[in-house]
Amino acid sequence: MPAPNPPNPMKTMQVVYRVAGAASEIEARARAIAVEQSIEMPPGAVRNERVMREILGRVEDISDDGAGHFLVTIGLALETTGGEAGQLLNMLFGNSSLHPDLELVDLVLPGEGGPYFGGGPRFGVEGLRRLCGAVGRPMTATALKPQGSTTAELARLAGIFARAGIDVIKDDHGLADQGSAPFAERVGAIQAEVDRANRETGGRTLYAPSLTGGPRRLLAQLSAARNAGVRAMLIAPMISGLGALQELAGEGLPILAHPALAGSARLAPPLLLGKLFRLAGADAVIFPNHGGRFSFAPDQCLALAEAARRPWMGLAAALPVPAGGIHLERIEELLAFYGRDVMLLIGGALLEAPDLESAAQDFVERVAAAGSRT
Numbered sequence: 001m002p003a004p005n006p007p008n009p010m011k012t013m014q015v016v017y018r019v020a021g022a023a024s025e026i027e028a029r030a031r032a033i034a035v036e037q038s039i040e041m042p043p044g045a046v047r048n049e050r051v052m053r054e055i056l057g058r059v060e061d062i063s064d065d066g067a068g069h070f071l072v073t074i075g076l077a078l079e080t081t082g083g084e085a086g087q088l089l090n091m092l093f094g095n096s097s098l099h100p101d102l103e104l105v106d107l108v109l110p111g112e113g114g115p116y117f118g119g120g121p122r123f124g125v126e127g128l129r130r131l132c133g134a135v136g137r138p139m140t141a142t143a144l145k146p147q148g149s150t151t152a153e154l155a156r157l158a159g160i161f162a163r164a165g166i167d168v169i170k171d172d173h174g175l176a177d178q179g180s181a182p183f184a185e186r187v188g189a190i191q192a193e194v195d196r197a198n199r200e201t202g203g204r205t206l207y208a209p210s211l212t213g214g215p216r217r218l219l220a221q222l223s224a225a226r227n228a229g230v231r232a233m234l235i236a237p238m239i240s241g242l243g244a245l246q247e248l249a250g251e252g253l254p255i256l257a258h259p260a261l262a263g264s265a266r267l268a269p270p271l272l273l274g275k276l277f278r279l280a281g282a283d284a285v286i287f288p289n290h291g292g293r294f295s296f297a298p299d300q301c302l303a304l305a306e307a308a309r310r311p312w313m314g315l316a317a318a319l320p321v322p323a324g325g326i327h328l329e330r331i332e333e334l335l336a337f338y339g340r341d342v343m344l345l346i347g348g349a350l351l352e353a354p355d356l357e358s359a360a361q362d363f364v365e366r367v368a369a370a371g372s373r374t
Helices: 026-036 049-055 085-093 124-132 151-164 183-201 215-227 242-251 269-280 298-309 328-338 356-373
Strands: 012-020 058-066 069-077 102-108 139-144 168-171 206-208 233-235 255-257 284-288 319-323 343-345
Touching: 012 026, 012 058, 012 085, 026 058, 026 069, 085 102, 085 242, 085 269, 102 269, 124 139, 124 319, 139 151, 139 319, 139 356, 151 168, 151 183, 151 356, 168 183, 183 206, 183 215, 215 242, 233 242, 242 255, 242 269, 269 284, 269 298, 284 298, 298 319, 298 328, 319 328, 328 343, 328 356
Parallel strands: 139 168, 139 343, 168 206, 233 255, 255 284, 284 319, 319 343
Antiparallel strands: 012 069, 012 102, 058 069
């Protein structure tokens, strides 16, 4: 991937950290973070004037955040990222993530930051709506499970979901290239079943297989998916890398980003899932809904959804996809909470229903009805 044109060297990113410590020590701690996340060496040993003037991080603000914590804003040079999403995360929190006393809270980029990192989502909310024929309403999604299922079993499930009119059917993120359902075989069979269902119903369901592995495996899986007629894909950026997400975004298929491993570091979810995944090119961002299997609070979920879809540097809005233990009984509540620009993902609650076909149809109809009132 060619290096982007360098930005104005004086352009800086404002990076916000929440730091634990004593008031008497916070200024020195803030200066240490600024050094660690920029030149990573004693400033007195630097002989290059430009490095000292333009590259060395600078403390821009310190404010009390209560209970022995402070919000520290550091100015870092945008050019140090090289326009690469993985390097951006490295410059924001690479070494400092090893220190237990701080977390990465927020990032403010200069206006040229969006194009510098590739332009964000290529489809976004409106593009996904157009592909699925879901203009003006909330969207629906489900997952193919469990691991260990055969290709035929997973394809049968996909056919049921597509005939019910679910907008997006994704692989469970644990599906990779296992012997029970090898990637190329699985993807070809599932896409064929989804295509068949779409022809029968006039629907426009998308299937998003999970792409996994290193660069060669990702490219091979992308090629196999294209050959099968796939029109969307799923990737877990914290496993395969933000750089992989950024490059795959240029391949012309919408991307759903999965949050696996996103809770392993002290990065605020609205920043990581809502902003950084979007910046790197995710068209839809899956995240744990409040009141489900995970511990996200309602205000955190809403902040994440708003970060994904609010106007930001001219980037297309990414579609928030709350998931993780959602049941049909919560559909009306969640659409009132998130609004119309959302995709509800229900997996296990459908699969445990005694009548899967009826449950899938009920899911679609309830979302459509509640969405018309939102």
